[in-house]
Amino acid sequence: xxxxxxxxxxxxxxxxxxxxxxxxxxxxxxxxxxxxxxxxxxxxxxxxxxxxxxxxxxxxxxxxxxxxxxxxxxxxxxxxxxxxxxxxxxxxxxxxxxxxxxxxxxxxxxxxxxxxxxxxxxxxxxxxxxxxxxxxxxxxxxxxxxxxxxxxxxxxxxxxxxxxxxxxxxxxxxxxxxxxxxxxxxxxxxxxxxxxxxxxxxxxxxxxxxxxxxxxxxxxxxxxxxxxxxxxxxxxxxxxxxxxxxxxxxxxxxxxxxxxxxxxxxxxxxxxxxxxxxxxxxxxxxxxxxxxxxxxxxxxxxxxxxxxxxxxxxxxxxxxxxxxxxxxxxxxxxxxxxxxxxxxxxxxxxxxxxxxxxxxxxxxxxxxxxxxxx
Amino acid sequence: xxxxxxxxxxxxxxxxxxxxxxxxxxxxxxxxxxxxxxxxxxxxxxxxxxxxxxxxxxxxxxxxxxxxxxxxxxxxxxxxxxxxxxxxxxxxxxxxxxxxxxxxxxxxxxxxxxxxxxxxxxxxxxxxxxxxxxxxxxxxxxxxxxxxxxxxxxxxxxxxxxxxxxxxxxxxxxxxxxxxxxxxxxxxxxxxxxxxxxxxxxxxxxxxxxxxxxxxxxxxxxxxxxxxxxxxxxxxxxxxxxxxxxxxxxxxxxxxxxxxxxxxxxxxxxxxxxxxxxxxxxxxxxxxxxxxxxxxxxxxxxxxxxxxxxxxxxxxxxxxxxxxxxxxxxxxxxxxxxxxxxxxxxxxxxxxxxxxxxxxxxxxxxxxxxxxxxxxxxxxxxxxxxxxxxxxxxxxxxxxxxxxx
Numbered sequence: 001x002x003x004x005x006x007x008x009x010x011x012x013x014x015x016x017x018x019x020x021x022x023x024x025x026x027x028x029x030x031x032x033x034x035x036x037x038x039x040x041x042x043x044x045x046x047x048x049x050x051x052x053x054x055x056x057x058x059x060x061x062x063x064x065x066x067x068x069x070x071x072x073x074x075x076x077x078x079x080x081x082x083x084x085x086x087x088x089x090x091x092x093x094x095x096x097x098x099x100x101x102x103x104x105x106x107x108x109x110x111x112x113x114x115x116x117x118x119x120x121x122x123x124x125x126x127x128x129x130x131x132x133x134x135x136x137x138x139x140x141x142x143x144x145x146x147x148x149x150x151x152x153x154x155x156x157x158x159x160x161x162x163x164x165x166x167x168x169x170x171x172x173x174x175x176x177x178x179x180x181x182x183x184x185x186x187x188x189x190x191x192x193x194x195x196x197x198x199x200x201x202x203x204x205x206x207x208x209x210x211x212x213x214x215x216x217x218x219x220x221x222x223x224x225x226x227x228x229x230x231x232x233x234x235x236x237x238x239x240x241x242x243x244x245x246x247x248x249x250x251x252x253x254x255x256x257x258x259x260x261x262x263x264x265x266x267x268x269x270x271x272x273x274x275x276x277x278x279x280x281x282x283x284x285x286x287x288x289x290x291x292x293x294x295x296x297x298x299x300x301x302x303x304x305x306x307x308x309x310x311x312x313x314x315x316x317x318x319x320x321x322x323x324x325x326x327x328x329x330x331x332x333x334x335x336x337x338x339x340x341x342x343x344x345x346x347x348x349x350x351x352x353x354x355x356x357x358x359x360x361x362x363x364x365x366x367x368x369x370x371x372x373x374x
Numbered sequence: 375x376x377x378x379x380x381x382x383x384x385x386x387x388x389x390x391x392x393x394x395x396x397x398x399x400x401x402x403x404x405x406x407x408x409x410x411x412x413x414x415x416x417x418x419x420x421x422x423x424x425x426x427x428x429x430x431x432x433x434x435x436x437x438x439x440x441x442x443x444x445x446x447x448x449x450x451x452x453x454x455x456x457x458x459x460x461x462x463x464x465x466x467x468x469x470x471x472x473x474x475x476x477x478x479x480x481x482x483x484x485x486x487x488x489x490x491x492x493x494x495x496x497x498x499x500x501x502x503x504x505x506x507x508x509x510x511x512x513x514x515x516x517x518x519x520x521x522x523x524x525x526x527x528x529x530x531x532x533x534x535x536x537x538x539x540x541x542x543x544x545x546x547x548x549x550x551x552x553x554x555x556x557x558x559x560x561x562x563x564x565x566x567x568x569x570x571x572x573x574x575x576x577x578x579x580x581x582x583x584x585x586x587x588x589x590x591x592x593x594x595x596x597x598x599x600x601x602x603x604x605x606x607x608x609x610x611x612x613x614x615x616x617x618x619x620x621x622x623x624x625x626x627x628x629x630x631x632x633x634x635x636x637x638x639x640x641x642x643x644x645x646x647x648x649x650x651x652x653x654x655x656x657x658x659x660x661x662x663x664x665x666x667x668x669x670x671x672x673x674x675x676x677x678x679x680x681x682x683x684x685x686x687x688x689x690x691x692x693x694x695x696x697x698x699x700x701x702x703x704x705x706x707x708x709x710x711x712x713x714x715x716x717x718x719x720x721x722x723x724x725x726x727x728x729x730x731x732x733x734x735x736x737x738x739x740x741x742x743x744x745x746x747x748x749x750x751x752x753x754x755x756x757x758x759x760x761x762x763x764x765x766x767x768x769x770x771x772x773x774x775x776x777x778x779x
Contacts, residue, residue, distance in 0.1 A: 051497075115514035125575065125576060126491050126571070127497075129571050131498065135571065136421055136422070138572070138575045144638045147483060147536075147765075148483075149538055149766070149769060150766070150767060152767060153768055156634075161635055165767065166769075169519075170531075171520070177531065181533075184551045204502060205497075209510040213507050214507060215511070253531060254530055255477065255530070255532035257523070257524055364532060
């Protein structure tokens with residue numbers, strides 16, 4: 001019944017990035033080209049916890065000067081996860097060039113990718129129910145942080161954004177789901193613009209989770225970060241004589257977790273082909289690929305093979321996880337940011353095309369096509 | 375904008391504290407049966423309140439055909455089971471379904487909180503290095519939708535929307551969009567959550583927990599009863615449903631979504647009213663056409679006053695009958711709106727108004743002319759109904775369903 005139809009482009013008109021390389025696209029571009037000079041040590045998410053981090057690299061966002069970006073008010077009970085998201089959104093809104101009017105804020109929404117919310121906040125409540133004198137003596141001021149949409153709620157509150165407010169969880173590929181959701185929502189006129197992105201918070205628990213799961217190569221680092229893109233309807237942006245950083249074109253994602261490795265390869269390959277097809281582009285027009293499964297046992301090879309089979313030639317490849325560590329829910333957003341950062345650092349004479357691919361151990365896999373704005 | 379397809383609900387799957395399978399569930403709803411019982415899923419001994427709406431007779435292996443129950447948490451098992459039941463109810467060939475562009479969008483509040491709590495217990499007892507590594511892959515909230523795709527061998531979107539207590543209305547809305555615009559041919563949409571220690575503790579600490587029963591709209595209400603379960607609806611294009619002679623429960627007419635952007639936990643009446651207006655606009659209906667409202671109706675005074683006030687703002691003098699099924703199954707969190715949608719679908723098809731159970735004395739402070747359908751279901755012929763979900767974070771989502779003539 002379904003037909004494959006061309007997608008209506010979304011344009012990224014501003015972006016905010018928080019990563020182990022620091023804040024913004026420029027430091028990210030530098031780090032991708034020459035590495036991060038010295039990675040910041042991770043902070044401890046929990047009081048009085050002696051377990052520490054597992055024996056593998058853990059890379060944190062350095063020097064998070066919260067007050068400088070968010071002021072000092074109303075942050076006492078906000079967790080690090082939400083701070084990362086708030087700062088990324090603040091940077092994106094600042095980059096927009098002018099403050100949004102009240103009317104524009106009412107037409108602006110938030111779509112963030114996360115598969116966990118703040119594990120630190122959730123586990124803090126879980127521990128309190130076991131360790132406090134009474135099991136219900138959890139911190140009432142911090143309890144609302146346990147909901148997975150606490151961050152998007154805070155982004156809305158602190159920026160007065162009353163549009164569609166949603167969280168998308170699709171494993172490693174969650175960021176692709178966020179882009180798909182954004183297209184539907186903007187296409188249906190439900191919001192004029194959306195802050196689209198994803199967040200990952202480093203903690204002892206997240207690092208041990210990766211470490212004990214056996215999903216990562218022994219030398220693979222665990223990272224953290226957030227990226228937020230202010231996204232609008234592409235044709236509207238063009239009609240108003242504005243431009244942006246890049247267009248988000250075809251975006252396909254599917255679940256292949258019930259299949260074997262060959263079946264997952266087929267799934268990802270067909271997703272890449274469909275995404276290109278719906279972008280009106282051919283494999284030969286791809287300039288760069290940003291892969292997402294770097295360091296992940298079992299799926300890294302599937303991703304590389306699917307790309308090889310579709311593209312049939314070597315294409316410059318960005319492996320974000322090598323520079324920033326494993327970013328899970330924030331992986332796709334930081335892959336997009338990495339492409340933008342490299343394009344900004346090295347201008348070209350034509351509008352370049354990137355593939356952002358993702359495949360996770362859970363079986364979610366897909367692809368987004370990004371085209372540079374000229 | 376291109377031509378869009380009409381989308382209908384052709385399958386309903388429920389795993390609830392008052393019945394498993396849509397017929398058992400609806401029988402309980404119509405009778406006003408209570409699903410409250412002593413908590414069994416965790417040791418509630420040191421809690422002042424020890425009642426919740428748990429599903430005690432859930433045996434996932436009797437419903438699920440593909441999923442290995444050892445590898446998924448309780449919420450995922452709820453969602454996969456409810457999805458399997460919905461497909462059976464729709465009498466849709468599972469092979470056709472898995473060969474189609476089909477997937478699932480599922481709402482949740484706490485995701486696999488029981489899995490997380492098990493990890494916390496191992497951590498507290500033995501240290502992080504001793505936590506069972508298999509729990510890591512079972513913990514992400516994304517497993518809730520993954521389990522549906524896994525059980526039904528679906529290769530389309532498997533997206534979980536963890537936007538707290540309106541999450542499954544958002545999931546329904548988005549799944550409807552995907553079918554309507556042709557991105558998918560079939561979608562399973564709904565929600566799942568499991569009763570858990572952290573949630574019980576938190577709501578008690580916020581002073582929002584009921585001691586024994588949920589009593590929405592009652593003068594003596596004391597708060598929410600935490601509940602659990604899975605609720606899933608199958609969405610299909612109208613033309614396809616008609617062509618295969620499917621039972622059509624209802625048409626999804628549209629939905630509204632917005633965000634208060636004011637406070638994390640306190641709802642905001644003007645914003646909820648605006649959300650209802652948005653839903654009406656997208657559904658192409660007027661307030662006077664709404665025959666019934668399935669309220670968010672958590673059973674807290676704050677929710678009652680705010681929600682009724684918002685409804686008055688939109689409907690004026692004539693408020694449609696409005697009831698809360700949470701009076702029976704408790705607050706099933708991320709599944710709550712999907713249970714509401716199932717009840718709406720059956721109300722349209724069978725011709726009844728779902729009741730508010732446990733109503734002793736209607737709170738006079740809620741004002742005149744309020745019909746909460748007390749006690750048991752009432753025979754009626756609703757044509758268009760509205761299903762409300764409100765959430766932490768100020769996320770409001772309202773879905774509108776209509777009878778297909």
